Every structure is written in C-alpha cells, then in structure tokens.
Amino acid sequence: MAVAVVRARLSRHLHLLRWVLLxxxxxxxxxxxxxxxxxxxxxxxxxxxxxxxxxxxxxxxxSDATVPSTQEMTTLVATDSVVRLPGAVARWDEQRVREAIxxxxxxxxxxxxxxxxxxxxxVRKVDNATVRVIGTQVSGGGLVSTPDTVAGWRAQFATHDxxxxxxxxxxxxxxxxxxxERDDLRWREPSERELATVLADLRTxxxxxxxxxxxxxxxxxxxRTAFPDGAWYVALPAQPYGEPLPAxxxxxxxxAPDQPIVVLYGGWIEYHGPAAAEFADLAAVSFYAQLGxxxxxxxxxxxxxxxxxxxxxxxxxxxxxFDRPLPYRPLDPLRVALPALPWIFTGCVAGFxxxxxxxxxxxxxxxxxxxxxxxxxxxxxxxxxxxAVEVSLLTDARSNPALTRGIGKxxxxxxxxxxxxxxxxxxxxxxxATAELDETARMVGIASYRPAxxxxxxxx
Amino acid sequence: xxxxxxxxxxxxxxxxxxxxxxTLLPRLRTRTRATRVAWSRARAAIDSATVSxxxxxxxxxxxxxxxxxxxxxxxxRGGTAAAQVxxxxxxxxxxxxxxxx
Numbered sequence: 001m002a003v004a005v006v007r008a009r010l011s012r013h014l015h016l017l018r019w020v021l022l023x024x025x026x027x028x029x030x031x032x033x034x035x036x037x038x039x040x041x042x043x044x045x046x047x048x049x050x051x052x053x054x055x056x057x058x059x060x061x062x063s064d065a066t067v068p069s070t071q072e073m074t075t076l077v078a079t080d081s082v083v084r085l086p087g088a089v090a091r092w093d094e095q096r097v098r099e100a101i102x103x104x105x106x107x108x109x110x111x112x113x114x115x116x117x118x119x120x121x122x123v124r125k126v127d128n129a130t131v132r133v134i135g136t137q138v139s140g141g142g143l144v145s146t147p148d149t150v151a152g153w154r155a156q157f158a159t160h161d162x163x164x165x166x167x168x169x170x171x172x173x174x175x176x177x178x179x180x181e182r183d184d185l186r187w188r189e190p191s192e193r194e195l196a197t198v199l200a201d202l203r204t205x206x207x208x209x210x211x212x213x214x215x216x217x218x219x220x221x222x223x224r225t226a227f228p229d230g231a232w233y234v235a236l237p238a239q240p241y242g243e244p245l246p247a248x249x250x251x252x253x254x255x256a257p258d259q260p261i262v263v264l265y266g267g268w269i270e271y272h273g274p275a276a277a278e279f280a281d282l283a284a285v286s287f288y289a290q291l292g293x294x295x296x297x298x299x300x301x302x303x304x305x306x307x308x309x310x311x312x313x314x315x316x317x318x319x320x321x322f323d324r325p326l327p328y329r330p331l332d333p334l335r336v337a338l339p340a341l342p343w344i345f346t347g348c349v350a351g352f353x354x355x356x357x358x359x360x361x362x363x364x365x366x367x368x369x370x371x372x373x374x375x376x377x378x379x380x381x382x383x384x385x386x387x388a389v390e391v392s393l394l395t396d397a398r399s400n401p402a403l404t405r406g407i408g409k410x411x412x413x414x415x416x417x418x419x420x421x422x423x424x425x426x427x428x429x430x431x432x433a434t435a436e437l438d439e440t441a442r443m444v445g446i447a448s449y450r451p452a453x454x455x456x457x458x459x460x
Numbered sequence: 461x462x463x464x465x466x467x468x469x470x471x472x473x474x475x476x477x478x479x480x481x482x483t484l485l486p487r488l489r490t491r492t493r494a495t496r497v498a499w500s501r502a503r504a505a506i507d508s509a510t511v512s513x514x515x516x517x518x519x520x521x522x523x524x525x526x527x528x529x530x531x532x533x534x535x536x537r538g539g540t541a542a543a544q545v546x547x548x549x550x551x552x553x554x555x556x557x558x559x560x561x
Contacts, residue, residue, distance in 0.1 A: 429501075
C-alpha cells in the first residue's frame with residue numbers, strides 16, 4: 001500500500017516536472033531569441049560622447065565660396081602655373097616649393113575650403129592642374145598628401161600652411177627622394193594687454209573669443225563630460241601664415257596652473273593645464289588622424305570642431321587611461337549564461353521527450369492496450385455463462401428468446417473484453433445479459449437460477 | 461549554420477512534435493475506442509432484436525423497417541453517431557417485438 005502511495009506521488013511529481021521542463025525550455029528559447037537582437041555599439045568604456053551620424057552639410061562645413069566652371073579653371077591653369085581661386089586659404093613657403101618643383105612643369109590649383117560635392121567635382125576635372133589644393137588638402141596624381149605629426153597638423157590647421165604636403169607630393173610626383181619635414185611655426189609671448197583681456201574674459205565667462213574667431217559658445221554637454229571640473233576656452237581665428245603665434249596656453253597655465261585650458265587657433269585645438277604632458281598629444285593625434293582629412297577640405301565652424309574634439313577627449317577619459325577608474329560595469333547575467341543556454345535547452349527538451357513518452361506509455365496510447373485487467377468483468381462473465389448453460393437445459397419455447405438474447409449479450413461482452421474495450425462497457429453488456437437471464441429464470445420459475453442468487457451461491 | 465543554432469531549431473521542432481503527439485495520440489485513441497464501444501453496443505442490440513424477431517409470432521412491418529435500417533447502418537460502418545442511431549433503432553424494434561410476444 002505504502003509503495004503504491006509513493007509511486008502515485010512520484011508519478012504526479014514526474015507529471016509536474018514534465019511541464020516545468022517545458023516552461024523552462026520555452027523560457028530559454030525566448031531568452032535566446034531576444035538575445036539575438038545584437039547591436040553594434042562601439043564606445044570607449046561606454047563613454048557618453050555622442051556618436052550620432054551627421055548628414056553632409058548639416059554641420060556647417062560648407063562655405064559660401066564657390067569655384068568657376070571647369071572650362072574657366074582649365075584656362076586659368078593653362079595660363080598660370082599657380083592659380084589661387086577667390087577664397088583660397090592655403091599658404092606655403094614659395095622658396096621651398098619652387099625648389100621642390102625644380103624644372104618640372106607642375107601646375108597648382110588652389111580652391112577654397114567648404115565646397116559642396118558638385119564644386120569638388122568641377123575642381124577634380126581640371127585635368128591640367130598637377131596639384132590641387134582644396135582648402136588645405138593637397139592632392140594630385142591620384143595621391144593625397146597629409147601630415148602625420150602634431151607639428152604638421154598644427155601648421156596645417158593653425159596657419160593653413162601646406163608647404164610640407166606640397167613638397168612631399170611634388171617630390172613623389174617627380175619620383176625624387178622625399179624632402180625632410182620642417183616645422184616653421186614660430187611662437188611669441190602674448191603681450192600684457194592681450195593676456196589681460198583674455199584673462200578677464202576667462203575669469204568672467206570661462207571663454208574668450210578673439211576677433212575673427214567663429215566660436216559661438218562651447219557645446220555644453222560634451223564639455224561637461226570632457227572636463228567635469230570645467231575648463232577655459234580661448235578661441236582665435238586661423239593665424240596669418242608666417243607670423244608667430246601668440247602662446248596663450250603656456251602663459252595662462254603659468255597664471256592658473258590647475259586650470260584645464262583649451263586654445264583654438266582656427267581648426268587647431270591645443271590643450272594646456274594639468275596632465276597636459278601625457279594627454280595633449282594623444283588627444284591631438286587621435287583627433288586629427290581621424291578627422292584631419294575632413295577638417296582640411298571643409299570649413300567647419302569652430303564650435304563643431306571643438307565639440308568633436310571634446311567628444312574625443314571624453315572617449316580618452318572613459319578609455320580608462322591616466323589612472324581614471326573605469327566605470328563599474330555589473331556582470332551581465334545574460335552574457336554569462338548565454339553559452340550555457342543551448343545545453344539547458346537540450347536538457348529540457350530531452351527531459352520533456354522522455355516524460356512525454358512515459359506518459360504516453362502509461363496512458364496506453366502506444367498500442368500496449370491493457371488485457372491485464374480482466375478482473376471482475378471476466379469473473380462475472382464466467383459466472384453468467386455457467387448460469388446460461390445450466391438454464392439452457394430447462395428452457396422452453398417461451399423462455400428461449402430471452403435466454404438467446406442473454407447469451408448474445410454474453411458473447412458481445414466476451415468480444416468486448418477480448419478487444420480490450422473499457423470495463424464500464426463490458427459491465428453494461430453484462431448488466432443487460434443479467435436482465436435477460438433474470439427474465440429467463442422468472443419464466444422457468446426457479447428462483448435459484450436468478451442471476452443474483454446464482455452468482456451469490458457460486459461465490460459462497 | 462552554427463551547431464548552436466541547429467540545437468535550437470531541432471530542439472524547438474522536437475518540443476513541438478512531442479507536444480502534438482502527446483496531445484493528439486490519446487485523443488485519437490479515445491475517439492476510436494468510443495466508436496468501437498458504440499458499435500459493440502449497436503451490434504449487441506441488433507443481435508437481441510434479431511432474436512426477438514425470430515421469436516415473435518406476428519410480423520411487424522414497422523419493427524422490420526427499423527431493424528433493416530439499423531442493419532444497413534451497421535453494414536456501412538459509420539462513426540459514433542451512426543452507431544448510436546443504429547442502437548436506437550434496434551432497441552425500438554426489439555421493444556416492439558417483445559411487446560407482441
């Protein structure tokens with residue numbers, strides 16, 4: 001008895017387990033499917049710097065400058081070996097470039113920065129120009145010449161100096177050895193008055209915009225992530241070529257050593273202040289190496305250049321350099337569990353299959369229909385059959401039909417029993433047979449042949 | 461196709477198949493069993509009615525017609541509903557003959 005109870009309980013538990021396994025399998029499957037929504041997001045330690053895609057022209061990089069038609073430019077270039085279109089900004093050391101050209105027929109076309117796509121195409125189609133300078137981007141013969149040092153970028157963006165690029169490209173076109181790069185940029189100390197003006201602006205508003213600079217406010221959000229403690233911004237226009245630059249950075253750092261200072265000369269951005277030694281060059285190199293090509297061709301307002309630079313600074317900050325602790329990233333349980341999911345799923349499926357097969361076998365649906373449980377039905381059938389045989393000796397024409405019907409029912413019950421039909425049906429047929437035999441016994445007139453008493457007598 | 465993806469696909473299909481089989485198989489089995497029970501009952505009733513007809517003294521066209529219909533249904537071997545109708549006809553015919561004898 002106890003064994004049966006335990007078995008019943010076990011069976012119920014297994015039944016429950018089957019559905020639990022199914023639910024788990026489905027859950028795991030759903031988790032797997034949801035985890036397939038992969039995203040490609042590249043960031044420096046989840047840096048909050050913006051990575052929004054910006055449409056061409058929407059960042060104010062196009063200028064009002066335009067260029068004549070290709071035909072006109074071709075004519076100009078044919079006449080002159082160096083053609084400067086209106087609005088052109090690129091400058092170079094003519095002595096060095098002339099030396100580089102030597103006796104070769106090198107024709108230079110200088111276009112303004114900030115041209116749109118159609119204007120670019122027009123400039124590119126001027127076939128007799130050996131070297132094209134668009135903004136400060138130097139190209140020619142299918143090559144583009146760009147600086148790759150901080151000094152080179154500084155000269156290019158602070159003073160529009162393209163001497164090094166020009167000489168390098170011309171040497172390459174002439175198949176001559178590349179000339180050595182030269183840093184011709186000169187610095188000067190800002191005068192007392194200049195420094196006082198700048199310092200007054202910085203002390204009141206945190207930024208100084210020099211005459212001719214295009215900075216119309218510091219992009220606040222990215223400035224906060226780049227320099228959480230605030231910084232001073234000095235914006236100056238691109239400096240005239242050949243003149244020394246006022247070195248505001250070092251001068252201001254001497255006055256306020258703990259203050260981060262960002263100085264803009266045109267498109268060139270410098271950092272001075274705390275940790276400048278390990279930080280400034282890294283920021284400049286990564287910024288100009290990535291964006292130098294666009295900055296040189298286009299005429300971005302200083303605000304946008306500064307915004308992009310501050311974004312880069314934020315990235316560097318969040319990259320965990322300079323002993324800055326990385327932001328805490330909690331363990332993502334999904335990422336950890338993902339490799340195990342297929343196995344959990346497989347286990348659940350296997351368990352569900354096994355338990356399903358078991359439940360099928362137990363319910364007899366796999367064709368192993370139970371002939372085992374003849375039981376009470378078979379015993380009653382045997383008793384009633386014996387009664388019918390005994391009674392059959394005594395019947396007459398009047399009671400014969402009832403007996404025949406009873407025997408017919410008994411045969412049906414036997415067939416049902418052999419076919420493995422449900423016991424209830426067998427019982428029902430036996431009931432009918434009992435009724436017929438009862439009637440027979442009544443007609444014959446022998447009370448002991450009535451099924452109820454006959455079966456009882458057989459049992460006792 | 462990675463092996464992991466294969467696991468998901470095959471596992472999902474297996475789960476679905478197991479669910480369908482474990483639902484449909486017992487149901488199908490119950491249906492066929494119910495039909496067999498119904499026909500077993502109908503055949504028993506028809507047999508009874510036949511015996512009653514043979515024992516009856518007079519001919520009853522009405523009962524004959526009912527039994528014939530029941531036998532026809534049994535010969536066509538329909539579903540549970542047909543078996544029930546046949547059982548009903550046979551029992552009615554049986555009652556008619558018995559009331560005569």
